Amino acid sequence: MKSIKALAPATVANVSCGFDIFGFAVEAPADEVIITLTSTPGVVIKQITGDGGRLPLHASSNTAGVAVEAFLESIGSEQGAEIVLHKKLPLGSGMGSSAASSAAALVAINHLYDNPLSREQLLPFAMEAERIACGSAHADNVAPSLLGGFVLIRGYAPLDVAKIPTPPNLYCTLVHPHLELKTEDSRRVLKASIPMKDAITQWGNIAGLVVGLMKPDYGLIMRSLHDVVAEPIRSALIPGFENIKAESLRNGALGCGISGSGPTIFSLSTEYSIAERVGKALQQQFESMKLKSDVFVSKINDAGARVVA
Numbered sequence: 001m002k003s004i005k006a007l008a009p010a011t012v013a014n015v016s017c018g019f020d021i022f023g024f025a026v027e028a029p030a031d032e033v034i035i036t037l038t039s040t041p042g043v044v045i046k047q048i049t050g051d052g053g054r055l056p057l058h059a060s061s062n063t064a065g066v067a068v069e070a071f072l073e074s075i076g077s078e079q080g081a082e083i084v085l086h087k088k089l090p091l092g093s094g095m096g097s098s099a100a101s102s103a104a105a106l107v108a109i110n111h112l113y114d115n116p117l118s119r120e121q122l123l124p125f126a127m128e129a130e131r132i133a134c135g136s137a138h139a140d141n142v143a144p145s146l147l148g149g150f151v152l153i154r155g156y157a158p159l160d161v162a163k164i165p166t167p168p169n170l171y172c173t174l175v176h177p178h179l180e181l182k183t184e185d186s187r188r189v190l191k192a193s194i195p196m197k198d199a200i201t202q203w204g205n206i207a208g209l210v211v212g213l214m215k216p217d218y219g220l221i222m223r224s225l226h227d228v229v230a231e232p233i234r235s236a237l238i239p240g241f242e243n244i245k246a247e248s249l250r251n252g253a254l255g256c257g258i259s260g261s262g263p264t265i266f267s268l269s270t271e272y273s274i275a276e277r278v279g280k281a282l283q284q285q286f287e288s289m290k291l292k293s294d295v296f297v298s299k300i301n302d303a304g305a306r307v308v309a
């Protein structure tokens with residue numbers, strides 16, 4: 001039976017001001033999924049590595065399995081699939097761990113059927129998997145992981161996504177402290193409504209970031225990378241957040257914030273050397289609080305999930 005391997009990258013959701021509507025893909029880390037078609041129906045997770053035995057092996061509870069089940073049903077296939085997942089993204093990290101598994105699985109299974117669906121058409125299956133993983137079908141991790149680049153989710157009903165062009169010299173530093181935050185929990189702490197003055201600040205920043213990326217205008221990007229909705233509440237869940245952010249900006253980053261629902265911190269810089277320096281500085285900050293961390297520096301990944309063999 002035919003078998004294929006695909007990779008899907010980590011993603012930074014929200015990007016400070018764009019709660020649930022912005023996300024971009026980075027180069028690494030990336031989850032790896034190998035799918036083999038079977039002649040009998042049903043999706044089976046054959047093996048998972050790299051998760052310390054923590055992820056569900058039951059297909060209907062694992063984002064890779066849920067996405068493949070939804071795909072096979074949508075094309076009316078009578079075949080089944082076996083999935084091997086090499087988990088490279090840390091769980092509950094804010095780097096889109098649950099999304100990377102479903103994105104890789106969808107790109108692999110779609111390829112095995114000669115790509116009957118576009119990347120955009122695969123999105124609802126990955127969103128359904130997000131609902132299983134964290135109780136909310138947000139698309140700001142799955143969309144950039146599947147489509148690549150910097151993605152706007154303009155609306156959810158109906159789903160309307162658009163890629164925002166980004167300048168070639170934009171580097172992302174991800175610093176992942178060895179802490180876990182469940183998306184479900186960090187969504188629960190947010191308020192159901194926001195004051196009008198915060199809404200005005202936020203939509204000014206959202207529009208400013210889009211214009212800043214498209215022009216490009218780095219001053220505008222810098223002024224727009226602020227969040228008055230989620231960060232003021234969620235930052236309490238990340239030890240030393242204010243110092244961490246100040247240190248990133250002091251080292252030359254354009255902006256710094258919580259990646260997705262945290263605890264990973266993202267920073268954007270205009271040069272690789274600045275992005276590296278920011279990574280080292282933030283790692284030292286976490287170390288001073290006796291927290292180990294991993295650093296990933298890369299450009300924005302315009303391709304997203306890809307088949308590798």
Ligand SMILES: Nc1ncnc2c1ncn2[C@@H]1O[C@H](COP(=O)(O)OP(=O)(O)OP(=O)(O)O)[C@@H](O)[C@H]1O
Pocket residue numbers: 054055056061062063064090091092093094095096097098099101102133134141181182183184259260261262
């Ligand atoms: N294949 C999978 N990979 C990762 N998590 C999965 C997977 N399948 C199911 N899950 C469940 O999803 C949850 C992890 O999702 P969570 O949203 O907390 O982390 P995350 O994806 O890293 O965060 P974020 O969405 O903030 O980037 C865990 O409870 C885990 O059991």
Ligand SMILES: N[C@@H](CCO)C(=O)O
Pocket residue numbers: 013014019020021094095096138140141183186187259260261
């Ligand atoms: N937009 C989502 C992303 C989770 O990674 C949130 O912040 O809850």
